Amino acid sequence: MKLLSKQIVIFIGICIAATTVYAKDVNSLRGSHPIEANSKKPVAKKWHSDQAPIKREFVHQPPLVPHKIEGYVINTNSNKCLSCHSWANYKDKGATKISLTHFTDRDGNDLANVSARRYFCTQCHVPQVDSKPLVKNTFKPVKSIMGK
Numbered sequence: 540m541k542l543l544s545k546q547i548v549i550f551i552g553i554c555i556a557a558t559t560v561y562a563k564d565v566n567s568l569r570g571s572h573p574i575e576a577n578s579k580k581p582v583a584k585k586w587h588s589d590q591a592p593i594k595r596e597f598v599h600q601p602p603l604v605p606h607k608i609e610g611y612v613i614n615t616n617s618n619k620c621l622s623c624h625s626w627a628n629y630k631d632k633g634a635t636k637i638s639l640t641h642f643t644d645r646d647g648n649d650l651a652n653v654s655a656r657r658y659f660c661t662q663c664h665v666p667q668v669d670s671k672p673l674v675k676n677t678f679k680p681v682k683s684i685m686g687k
């Protein structure tokens with residue numbers, strides 16, 4: 540019994556020490572700003588204007604969105620992206636049709652319409668701004684896709 544309570548005291552001691560160390564070292568992308576203080580007002584970035592499709596960097600990369608999407612609503616009632624990119628509309632709108640992979644559900648069944656897991660397009664496809672990367676990145680495109 541006595542031994543057990545000693546162990547508990549040591550354990551609590553270690554926890555407190557660990558918390559103190561981490562509290563000092565943790566520095567989020569927001570900076571070492573006190574949580575109660577207001578963060579710096581972010582500078583509004585300018586979206587790139589509409590352009591030709593952007594080169595992909597690796598196989599299976601969700602292509603980047605080469606146009607503005609401000610005001611494009613995606614919710615349970617409507618999906619603005621599909622008004623141009625669906626198989627029914629892509630020809631009229633001159634847009635790329637969503638690929639067949641977007642019709643497969645997580646169990647591998649092929650559906651007649653976009654799978655729920657591919658419904659929220661901006662989960663994977665992102666429009667572009669000129670912005671400094673938040674973290675350093677040394678990624679290089681794979682050879683098999685370079686030049687495409």
Ligand code: HEC
Nearest residue numbers: 592593602603604605608611619620623633634635660664
């Ligand atoms: C008004 C029609 C329209 C709407 C709405 C629209 N797009 Fe597009 N999208 C286009 C056109 C046109 C292209 C360019 C096709 C080309 O030049 O080859 C394009 C290109 C793209 C591409 C690049 C495809 C590639 O192969 O590189 C992606 C990704 C994309 N759109 C995603 C989206 C997403 C996500 C939304 C909704 C948030 C959306 N689009 C809404 C018309 C539209």
Ligand code: HEC
Nearest residue numbers: 599600601620624635636637638640657658659660662663
């Ligand atoms: C879970 C991630 C994910 C979601 C959600 C998603 N996509 Fe994609 N998309 C991808 C990937 C990965 C590719 C490239 C490989 C492929 O074709 O599957 C792609 C490819 C595309 C392409 C290019 C097709 C081609 O033939 O080159 C278009 C256009 C596109 N997606 C539009 C959309 C639209 C519109 C939505 C929303 C209805 C959407 N995607 C939702 C991951 C996603």
